[in-house]
Each structure stands twice: as structure tokens, then as C-alpha cells.
Amino acid sequence: MSLDSVDTHRGWQEKELSQMVRGGALFPMLSDPGGRIGALYGVYDAEEGVDQRGRFLVDPMGLIQSMEILPDSLGRNIGEALRQLRALQHHQATGDYMPCGWEPGKPTLSKEQSRSGEIWKEWKARHAF
Amino acid sequence: MSVTVGKKAPEFTADALDQGQTRKVSLAEYRGRWVMLFFYPADFSTV
Numbered sequence: 806m807s808l809d810s811v812d813t814h815r816g817w818q819e820k821e822l823s824q825m826v827r828g829g830a831l832f833p834m835l836s837d838p839g840g841r842i843g844a845l846y847g848v849y850d851a852e853e854g855v856d857q858r859g860r861f862l863v864d865p866m867g868l869i870q871s872m873e874i875l876p877d878s879l880g881r882n883i884g885e886a887l888r889q890l891r892a893l894q895h896h897q898a899t900g901d902y903m904p905c906g907w908e909p910g911k912p913t914l915s916k917e918q919s920r921s922g923e924i925w926k927e928w929k930a931r932h933a934f
Numbered sequence: 935m936s937v938t939v940g941k942k943a944p945e946f947t948a949d950a951l952d953q954g955q956t957r958k959v960s961l962a963e964y965r966g967r968w969v970m971l972f973f974y975p976a977d978f979s980t981v
Contacts, residue, residue: 806948806971806972806973806974807973807974807975807976807977808976809976809977810949811949811950811951811956813977814950814951814977815951816977817977817978818951820978821978832952833950833951833952833957833959834950834951834952835948835949835950835959836948836949836950836951837948837973841946842944842946842948843973845937845944845946846937846943846944846971846973847937848973853975855975855976856973856974856975857973857975858973858974858975859971859972859973860970860971860972860973861937861943861969861970861971862968862969862970862971863943863961863964863968863969863971864968865965865966865967865968866965867942867943867945867961867962867965868940868941868942868943869937869938869939869940869941869942869943870939870940871939872937872938872939877975877979880980881972886970890968890970893968894968
């Protein structure tokens with residue numbers, strides 16, 4: 806979503822995005838004239854007249870579970886966003902907690918473990934990376 | 935209402951380009967599914 810019109814989205818899709826990935830963007834590209842929706846999410850920059858590079862994960866109940874805002878100069882890490890999505894889905898399915906550096910397949914913690922003061926038995930600094 | 939984790943995502947409806955067609959997209963239509971919502975400064979820039 807950006808302040809651009811649907812027609813501009815279409816031009817970008819045809820001229821550039823379709824050269825990057827077959828068929829172009831596979832998800833809806835929304836138009837946010839005036840930054841009205843960006844303002845609701847706290848990412849509209851009125852001085853620059855743009856929506857900042859914000860990313861929100863919204864769960865099936867409509868609750869925000871993760872958010873990130875980056876400067877114009879820094880592109881996103883989609884792998885990290887997907888890691889967070891998998892962790893959040895795993896938590897909602899099992900109640901497990903994911904320690905620092907968790908990736909799919911790595912050990913998780915129970916809620917009790919996550920507050921026990923004994924995480925050191927399971928988790929070392931090397932697990933962060 | 936503040937936008938933060940654990941709180942309700944603000945509802946919206948917007949014009950969108952979807953599979954080559956123009957249509958209205960609302961956040962509410964994705965209830966029951968996870969949504970990754972991206973904002974970015976401008977078309978013809980990095981995302």
C-alpha cells in the first residue's frame with residue numbers, strides 16, 4: 806500500500822514488477838490517497854507526503870501481532886517477517902514460547918519455562934544467531 | 935486507540951489492483967486468515 810493510485814500501481818506492475826517476478830505482484834496492491842490509512846497505523850509522514858515502510862502482521866482475529874517500520878533507505882527482510890509469522894502461528898497452535906533466535910525446527914519453551922529463571926539450562930548465546 | 939501488538943488492527947477499505955483487476959479490498963475480508971500488511975513510500979522504488 807502506498808499513496809499511489811491504482812493506475813500507477815498498474816503501470817509499476819507492468820513496467821517493473823512483472824520483470825522481477827512472473828506475473829508481477831501476487832497480492833493486492835492497495836491505494837492510500839492522502840495517507841489516510843497510513844495515518845491510522847502511525848506510518849504516514851505528512852512532511853514527505855508518503856507512507857513509511859511499515860509492516861504489520863495481523864492475526865486471524867484481527868489483532869496486530871508484530872510491527873516494524875524502516876526508513877526509506879532500508880529494504881525489508883522478508884525471511885525475518887516469515888520467521889515471525891511461523892513463530893506466531895506456532896504459538897497460537899501450541900501455546901509454546903519461542904526464545905531469541907528461534908527458527909522452525911529449533912526447541913521452544915513452555916510459558917512456565919519462559920518465566921522460570923532456568924532458561925539457561927536450555928538456551929545459550931550461540932542460539933541467538 | 936493505539937496501534938500496538940495485541941491490539942485490534944484499524945479497519946480500512948481501499949481501492950486495489952488485484953490479479954489485474956481493480957476492486958475494493960477491506961481488512962475485514964481477511965478475518966480468519968493471517969495478513970501481512972505492507973506500507974511503502976512510493977511505486978517505482980524499493981519495497
